[in-house]
Amino acid sequence: SAVISQKPSRDICQRGTSLTIQCQVDSQVTMMFWYRQQPGQSLTLIATANQGSEATYESGFVIDKFPISRPNLTFSTLTVSNMSPEDSSIYLCSVESRLAETQYFGPGTRLLVL
Amino acid sequence: TQLLEQSPQFLSIQEGENLTVYCNSSSVFSSLQWYRQEPGEGPVLLVTVVTGGEVKKLKRLTFQFGDARKDSSLHITAAQPGDTGLYLCAVLTGNQFYFGTGTSLTVIP
Numbered sequence: 001s002a003v004i005s006q007k008p009s010r011d012i013c014q015r016g017t018s019l020t021i022q023c024q025v026d027s028q029v030t031m032m033f034w035y036r037q038q039p040g041q042s043l044t045l046i047a048t049a050n051q052g053s054e055a056t057y058e059s060g061f062v063i064d065k066f067p068i069s070r071p072n073l074t075f076s077t078l079t080v081s082n083m084s085p086e087d088s089s090i091y092l093c094s095v096e097s098r099l100a101e102t103q104y105f106g107p108g109t110r111l112l113v114l
Numbered sequence: 115t116q117l118l119e120q121s122p123q124f125l126s127i128q129e130g131e132n133l134t135v136y137c138n139s140s141s142v143f144s145s146l147q148w149y150r151q152e153p154g155e156g157p158v159l160l161v162t163v164v165t166g167g168e169v170k171k172l173k174r175l176t177f178q179f180g181d182a183r184k185d186s187s188l189h190i191t192a193a194q195p196g197d198t199g200l201y202l203c204a205v206l207t208g209n210q211f212y213f214g215t216g217t218s219l220t221v222i223p
Contacts, residue, residue, distance in 0.1 A: 105156025
């Protein structure tokens, strides 16, 4: 299994500002994933972050809005840029275990944009 | 359209009642997973089913994979407040996990 921590756990931000969310894993992993989730709803994949290469973004998400860094095999950041109230959501990072065929998730970052 | 449709979307029941959650698709999968997400946490894997018709039990939870491997169900017997959470089915297709639309369960003491 993998233990994942995220910072911050929650934040309230003003419109037009940016927030960087950190994700730390207790073991080295090849791929890390960033999801967005409205409370009580399913997960939407934002992007896949591979160490040493640019992140791969899903349809509807762009690098200018959600820049991602992956400086090493245990850490990644997601920035939500130029925020608007529509960006209010829960942001989750995860890693996968191909051996276990599962994903392990961080506890999430709850973002409210005013 | 969603790859995995779950029903019901919301469910509120009294403690001790039974319930069933469904996960349906028009596609065939080699395996299917169920996750539970408690408030303030990330989703956690409950079970993986891999064989058509397979039934797995996890205490009061019974998971079944459809014979055609297109759908699955989760049955909870004698629900308890600790079962409250968001239940998500998921499949691994290619290099990506796809999650169902989710079922939000509230068990009232």
